[in-house]
Amino acid sequence: MALAFTRRHIGALLASTVFAGAFVTPALAADPIKIGLVTALSGQSALAGEAISRGMTIAIDEINAKGGLLGGRKLELVRRDDEGNPAKGVTAARELIFREQVAVLFGGLDTPVSMAIVPLVNAEKTPFMGPWAAGTGITKNDGKPNFAFRVSAVDEIVNVGMLDYAQATFKATKPGMILVNNPWGESNEIGLKAALAAKGMSAVGIEKFEGNDVDVVPQLTRLRSSGADVLFMVGNVGPSAQVVKSLDRMGWKVPIVSHWGPAGGRFTELAGPNGKDVHFVQTYSFFGNQSETGKRVIASLMAKYPSIKGVDDITPAVGVANAYDGVHLSALAIAAAGSTDGDAVRQGFYKIDKYEGLIKTYEKPFAPGVHDALQAKDYVWAQFIADRILPVAK
Secondary structure (H helix, E strand, O other): OHHHHHHHHHHHHHHHHHHHHHHHHHHHHOOOEEEEEEEOOOOOOHHHHHHHHHHHHHHHHHHHHOOOEOOOEOEEEEEEEOOOOHHHHHHHHHHHHHHOOOOEEEEOOOHHHHHHHHHHHHHHOOOEEEOOOOOHHHHOOOOOOOOEEEOOOOHHHHHHHHHHHHHHHHOOOOEEEEEEOOHHHHHHHHHHHHHHHHOOOOOOEEEEEOOOOOOOHHHHHHHHHOOOOEEEEEOOHHHHHHHHHHHHHHOOOOOEEEOOHHHHOOHHHHHOHHHHHEEEEEOOOOOOOOOHHHHHHHHHHHHHOOOOOOHHHOOOHHHHHHHHHHHHHHHHHHHHHOOOOHHHHHHHHHOOOEEEOOOOEEEOOOEOOEOEOOOHHHOEEEEEEOOEEEEOOO
């Protein structure tokens, strides 16, 4: 009897499992595809983190309005605040990968945070998309295979542009460097040295500062004594503002050609009136003539976010634009993969043929060994005019 009883219960269990499966399968098919974001959502760079979020949200809304992916599955954005801290960034990334099971993980602002996350995504075979952090080593890493992709600036390319711009705009011959003392600063030091060496030049001085420094007059005094006629600056909002304020205290008027750190938040508020004299790189501007995609994105942002009354309020533009294109390219990779399997999606990026994006028309943007979708010709130079990021007048 015990054996018969067991068999009857096993049969009933199997039947109920099959019966339940008929209802579970459609539910699974309708499960959302989660897209993760780890970025600074608080602190001095929160404005940039919010810009990334908004760009991603507008792209996700567009994709979902067209029926989603993989037979009707909608995309869902899941965010975590890294506070600009690498350890917190890794913790947040682990949560999004293991608990939320995101199909693609977007990294946010800071190169040190992204550099800390990249070994994790490579180990766990989770595709990673960078919409801001520009450290060369993020995409050029030791992963075999490499799961890190990017729609953003790249230090080694920006550094060549910084030198070209300084020479063309300010006739500079004796550049000095003032760099944040972290992996982002190190990445740019390597890139700037290489760019200078390619032209038979070298920096007259290289100075470092900490992210929490409130006075860099000693470093700047040494650069002035060395005869620097332009400063290459690399640092996020707060530290870059301290450089400008220190120059004010010294009374030293010297051109500043910067990476895009000042664009990430309350730079003009923190730097004071001379913040307008900093020229920095960007990948996109919503000012001027716009493509049809640009017009659509502007209209969508204004409709979704009441605080956006016009293009003046879409700032920083690079956060919105890079993230928007990054989501659409990720969606194309998922569609090409036919699943959310990490390695299949990685290979799906290589299968993207053409995408009419916001920043540009992408044609085969990724390939093994080429994980950066933007190149030097995609950059523009900008400055703050009345708290607005505007392209530098030609």
